[in-house]
Amino acid sequence: MENYDGVNSKNCISIEDVELDKNYAVVISTNGGLWRYIIGDTIKFTSKFPYRIKVTGRTKHFINVFGEEVIVENADKAIAEACRQSNAAIKDYTVCPIFMNEGNNGGHEWLIEFTKHPENYEAFMTFLDNSLREINSDYDAKRTENLTLAFPKLNIASENLFDDWLKHKGKLGGQHKVPRLMNTRDTLEDILKHQNESLLMN
Numbered sequence: 001m002e003n004y005d006g007v008n009s010k011n012c013i014s015i016e017d018v019e020l021d022k023n024y025a026v027v028i029s030t031n032g033g034l035w036r037y038i039i040g041d042t043i044k045f046t047s048k049f050p051y052r053i054k055v056t057g058r059t060k061h062f063i064n065v066f067g068e069e070v071i072v073e074n075a076d077k078a079i080a081e082a083c084r085q086s087n088a089a090i091k092d093y094t095v096c097p098i099f100m101n102e103g104n105n106g107g108h109e110w111l112i113e114f115t116k117h118p119e120n121y122e123a124f125m126t127f128l129d130n131s132l133r134e135i136n137s138d139y140d141a142k143r144t145e146n147l148t149l150a151f152p153k154l155n156i157a158s159e160n161l162f163d164d165w166l167k168h169k170g171k172l173g174g175q176h177k178v179p180r181l182m183n184t185r186d187t188l189e190d191i192l193k194h195q196n197e198s199l200l201m202n
Contacts, residue, residue, distance in 0.1 A: 023043070
């Protein structure tokens with residue numbers, strides 16, 4: 001995934017050249033390579049003899065604004081570990097970048113809907129951050145001494161916020177889901193705007 005740049009990528013490799021436990025985007029082609037189609041899943045090979053894979057996420061759902069290469073599998077594991085350590089539970093979440101500006105590092109901004117809130121939100125985010133650093137060496141390198149990425153920011157979602165937002169967009173149900181990870185702020189800011197407007201109406 002580190003060299004992934006869409007359907008026109010010149011970095012495609014054959015199945016014989018894959019490495020185990022490395023993320024890949026799946027590209028389908030004809031024998032002659034006359035066309036390509038990216039199905040949208042990211043996978044890891046767990047075996048080469050025979051070939052076995054596991055799905056790790058989606059090509060559109062990752063954050064790599066600062067070279068941190070965070071995928072959904074990383075985020076899911078980190079938030080699960082944070083919940084375990086803080087005795088919390090979540091319903092849904094989404095994450096977007098905080099872009100660098102003058103005098104400030106970049107970072108990640110999380111919006112999380114809890115079904116069981118942790119006693120201490122800062123401790124929860126510390127568990128999440130530490131777990132993500134253990135899972136992902138690229139993220140860890142960018143977090144070292146807050147060199148590129150600052151400590152992650154938490155927004156707490158109101159009850160059923162994600163479902164309400166999807167319903168507001170006419171996308172509740174079926175295959176529609178809130179993106180877990182994004183390289184832009186558009187979706188998260190729109191969800192927060194919907195939350196603020198709902199609070200003002202109530």
